[in-house]
Amino acid sequence: MTPSLGQGPSDVPQLSVPGGLGSTFDVVVVGNGVLGLSLTLVLLRRGLRVTVVGEEGRPMAASAAAGAMNGCFGEVTAATLDNPYGLAKLELDVAATRRWDDWLAALEEDTGVGGIRCASGTVVIHNSIGMAEIDDAGMTAIRTALETYGEPFEAVDPAEAVPWLDPQPTARPLAALFIPGEHGVDSGRLLDALHTAVLRHGGTFVPEHAVRLVYGAGAVRGVGLADGTVLAGDRVVLAAGVGSQALLDTAPMEVSAPIPRLISGLGVSVVLSNRPDAPPPDSVVRTPNRSFGCGLHTVPRGPHHVYVGATNTTRPYPSSDPAVRDLTFLLDCAARQLRRDLWHSDITATRVGNRPMTLDGFPLLGETRLAGLWMMTGTFRDGLHTSPLLAAELADWIIDGKPPVPELELFQPTRPPIQTMDRRDTVRYATVHRLAIGHEWNWSLPVEWPVLLDPMYEAQYRAVAEQLHDTVTPPPEVLAYIPAFPELADMLRIYYDNAGPRAAAG
Known part of the structure; x- marks a missing residue:
C-alpha cells in the first residue's frame, strides 16, 4: 500500500552515488533533455550542488528528435488567441524568444561550442493542401499575433522567398509570411553544449534510470535507482518529459491523482539527403499547425541535408518505434508539399520522439503537494523553445521562493482540468x-x-x-x-x- 503523504519511508538507505561522488545534493534533476539540462545549468551558476539523472541515450525523449524550430508566432492558431491560457502560453513563448541570443552567447562562452543556430528566420507557407477552418484561420491568427506584439514580418511570394520549394502543382503555396526573428537550432549541438556546460560548472551526471521517489514526513527526500542506490536531496525536479509520469506514480495518490497525467504526443521525423545543385533554404519553412500537430516543416541541416517533421499521434504511453503509417505520411507530405525530388532522397536518419502532453493540454510547472517535489514538463511542442525562460524562472522559484511571472502560475501541477473551449x-x-x-x-x-x-x-x-x-x-x-x-x-x-x-x- 502506498504510504500516506505524511508518512513515507522513514529508513532512508545509506546514500551513495556511482563513481564515488557525494551522496546529498541541493537539487536532483531527473531528465537530461533540454529542459532538465537548462535548469541544471542555471542552478549551478547560482552556486547549488546539482546532479542530473537520466540514461545516456535519452530513450523516447523529445529533445533529441526535435526539429527545434526556435519560434512562437508560427505556432499560433485561432485557438491560441481566444482564451487566457493560450494567451499565457504565447506570452511565455514571446518572452523566451527574447532570451535566446544571450543564452546561446553564454553557452558558447562556457563551452566554445558555436553553430547551434542552424536556420535564420521562418517562412510560414499557406498552401493549397490546407482547409479554410484551419489554415486560413491559422494564417490570420499568426498575422494578428505578430501585429499585436509588434514583431517584424513581411508578406512574401513563396517562390521568391524559398526558391528551393518545388511541390507538386496541386500542393503549391499560395502565400507566405516571413518572420525574421524566428530561427531554428540544431538540437543535437544544443544538447552537447548544455552537457559540456553542466560539467564545466561542476554538475554531475548519473546515467541511470530513476525508478522511485523517496519521501517522508510530507516531503521528498530523493530518488531511488534501479540498483537500490538513493540520490538524496530535499528538492527533486521531474523534467524527464513523458517519462516523469512513472516516477510521479510512485508518490502518494493524493499527490499524483490531482495532476493531469502525462501522455505522449508521438512524433516521427526524418533527415533526408538534398541534391547539391539545389541548396536548402537558410530559414525554417513550415505550414501552420494542422492535423493535430505542428504542421509540415523543414529545417536545414548543413548544405547537403534537410530535417523534415513531424507527425503527431496522441498515445497513452511513450513508444520508441516509428509506425509505418506515420513514416509513410511524413515522406509523402515532404515530397508533395516541399520538393518533389525528395522522393528520391536517402533517409539518413529516422527519429522518434515523445512530446510530453498532459490530459488537459497545458504544462506542469511548479511544486506539487509533496514538499520539494517540482515538475518542469508537459510542455508539448514548446519545451525546447521556452527552456531559457523556464530554467531561469523555475530556478528563482525553487531557490528563493520568488513568485514566478503570472503566466507561469496558471500551470502549477495540482489543478482542476483546464478547458479553453466548450x-x-x-x-x-x-x-x-x-x-x-x-x-x-x-x-x-x-x-x-x-x-x-x-x-x-x-x-x-x-x-x-x-x-x-x-x-x-x-x-x-x-x-x-x-x-x-x-x-x-x-x-x-x-x-x-x-x-x-x-x-x-x-
Whole structure:
C-alpha cells in the first residue's frame, strides 16, 4: 500500500552515488533533455550542488528528435488567441524568444561550442493542401499575433522567398509570411553544449534510470535507482518529459491523482539527403499547425541535408518505434508539399520522439503537494523553445521562493482540468483536424464522402465526450484519439474524479 503523504519511508538507505561522488545534493534533476539540462545549468551558476539523472541515450525523449524550430508566432492558431491560457502560453513563448541570443552567447562562452543556430528566420507557407477552418484561420491568427506584439514580418511570394520549394502543382503555396526573428537550432549541438556546460560548472551526471521517489514526513527526500542506490536531496525536479509520469506514480495518490497525467504526443521525423545543385533554404519553412500537430516543416541541416517533421499521434504511453503509417505520411507530405525530388532522397536518419502532453493540454510547472517535489514538463511542442525562460524562472522559484511571472502560475501541477473551449467547439475542432489528415494525405474519395464523414466523426467524438463527464471535455488532440486508445478515457476519469472541474475559459 502506498504510504500516506505524511508518512513515507522513514529508513532512508545509506546514500551513495556511482563513481564515488557525494551522496546529498541541493537539487536532483531527473531528465537530461533540454529542459532538465537548462535548469541544471542555471542552478549551478547560482552556486547549488546539482546532479542530473537520466540514461545516456535519452530513450523516447523529445529533445533529441526535435526539429527545434526556435519560434512562437508560427505556432499560433485561432485557438491560441481566444482564451487566457493560450494567451499565457504565447506570452511565455514571446518572452523566451527574447532570451535566446544571450543564452546561446553564454553557452558558447562556457563551452566554445558555436553553430547551434542552424536556420535564420521562418517562412510560414499557406498552401493549397490546407482547409479554410484551419489554415486560413491559422494564417490570420499568426498575422494578428505578430501585429499585436509588434514583431517584424513581411508578406512574401513563396517562390521568391524559398526558391528551393518545388511541390507538386496541386500542393503549391499560395502565400507566405516571413518572420525574421524566428530561427531554428540544431538540437543535437544544443544538447552537447548544455552537457559540456553542466560539467564545466561542476554538475554531475548519473546515467541511470530513476525508478522511485523517496519521501517522508510530507516531503521528498530523493530518488531511488534501479540498483537500490538513493540520490538524496530535499528538492527533486521531474523534467524527464513523458517519462516523469512513472516516477510521479510512485508518490502518494493524493499527490499524483490531482495532476493531469502525462501522455505522449508521438512524433516521427526524418533527415533526408538534398541534391547539391539545389541548396536548402537558410530559414525554417513550415505550414501552420494542422492535423493535430505542428504542421509540415523543414529545417536545414548543413548544405547537403534537410530535417523534415513531424507527425503527431496522441498515445497513452511513450513508444520508441516509428509506425509505418506515420513514416509513410511524413515522406509523402515532404515530397508533395516541399520538393518533389525528395522522393528520391536517402533517409539518413529516422527519429522518434515523445512530446510530453498532459490530459488537459497545458504544462506542469511548479511544486506539487509533496514538499520539494517540482515538475518542469508537459510542455508539448514548446519545451525546447521556452527552456531559457523556464530554467531561469523555475530556478528563482525553487531557490528563493520568488513568485514566478503570472503566466507561469496558471500551470502549477495540482489543478482542476483546464478547458479553453466548450464541448461543441472541442468536438468541431477534433472533427476538422481529423478530416485535415485525409486532405493532407491526398486521399482520393468521391467528392461527397468527406461531407458525409464530417457528421459521422462529429457524432462519434460527441458521444465519447458525453460518456467521459457531464461537463468537462478534454482537448481535441486527446478526444480524437480516445476511440483508438481507450486507456485515455480511463486516465481522464481518474483525473476528473480527483481534481474537480474548472469552468471553461474563453
